[in-house]
């Protein structure tokens with residue numbers, strides 16, 4: 001059988017057709033384009049400044065180098081400190097023959113979340129706890145708690161969907177709220193002149209925000225400034241927030257770590273709860289338990305008092321469970337188990353309080369040392385803010401140019417805004433750091 005298009009009666013149009021078909025087949029068989037995520041659609045993101053700083057510090061070979069960047073506690077030998085009470089809880093858990101590795105419930109372990117709520121809301125006497133109008137969800141540390149809160153607000157908050165953040169704030173607040181599509185605005189917070197709180201600016205901005213906005217507040221030991229409102233100022237803020245119908249969202253990452261007293265460090269949250277506010281709380285156990293890597297945290301919603309409060313909180317809890325399920329399914333167990341072991345045992349709890357006083361006490365001592373050394377050197381400027389500020393961080397007032405020079409010349413690492421982690425100071429380096437600050441302040445304006 002001969003082909004209908006044999007060489008004797010060659011048809012060029014048929015030939016062209018075959019070539020087209022073959023080319024198209026070859027095209028179909030060629031490997032797919034290597035990426036849809038070209039630089040136009042996925043541009044290179046800048047490195048997280050804090051982790052970039054950490055990398056630069058690690059690479060620095062100078063023996064005198066000092067890390068004042070990272071927000072993690074260090075002991076007087078500049079080493080991470082495993083809290084003795086955490087070691088004990090860890091021992092108890094490891095020797096528990098009943099311990100298994102099943103999934104935690106979606107909302108986390110109740111023995112942990114219940115005690116976490118008591119811790120921040122002021123114990124079983126808290127009206128929110130007594131009236132059962134709080135719901136708590138175990139989260140991936142404080143970051144996860146802020147995220148879950150932001151996601152919940154993005155989906156369900158019927159008021160003005162705009163969050164007011166302090167200027168400055170923990171940098172991640174911006175990313176977390178933007179990622180869930182909640183627009184961001186800021187309220188003034190830090191006064192460059194006094195290196196303290198710009199209370200007037202803060203209050204006016206919160207008053208000026210559209211009714212029923214979301215106001216994010218640091219419960220204590222503000223990051224990055226170390227500046228907190230006084231109790232009287234908190235009371236005034238509560239009045240403004242109530243007058244405008246705003247919803248407060250407290251972020252608490254330093255309870256007990258700031259003053260050494262758990263009840264002093266939750267005073268603002270307790271006050272708002274006593275005043276009957278509906279509010280949100282993101283709670284981290286990273287700093288106060290030294291459980292940075294275990295990611296133990298909690299998100300709480302407290303609804304206002306009233307006959308419907310328990311039904312309201314039940315509905316909120318049901319939706320939070322769905323959000324949690326779609327994001328992480330079940331929270332991680334180990335850190336929460338450690339915290340829960342301590343929080344539920346009066347003896348271990350007392351020991352934890354003692355450990356907290358050790359950490360906060362060392363930091364307070366370093367504040368005093370640094371200030372007195374700078375004052376003794378006659379370093380230009382005032383340095384009372386170093387001891388006035390509280391918690392892990394201090395906003396030194398050093399300019400970006402001074403920060404870069406002190407890094408280059410003295411191998412002292414801090415963030416560009418002049419924030420130092422007080423935990424990076426110790427008896428072995430505080431003198432060196434004071435002298436380096438003195439030098440740079442004199443040399444660079």
Ligand SMILES: Cc1ncc(COP(=O)(O)O)c(C=O)c1O
Nearest residue numbers: 141142143170223251253284286
């Ligand atoms: C203000 C603030 N919120 C939340 C966090 C959350 O930290 P983590 O996710 O490690 O608990 C931090 C940690 O630095 C913080 O400073």
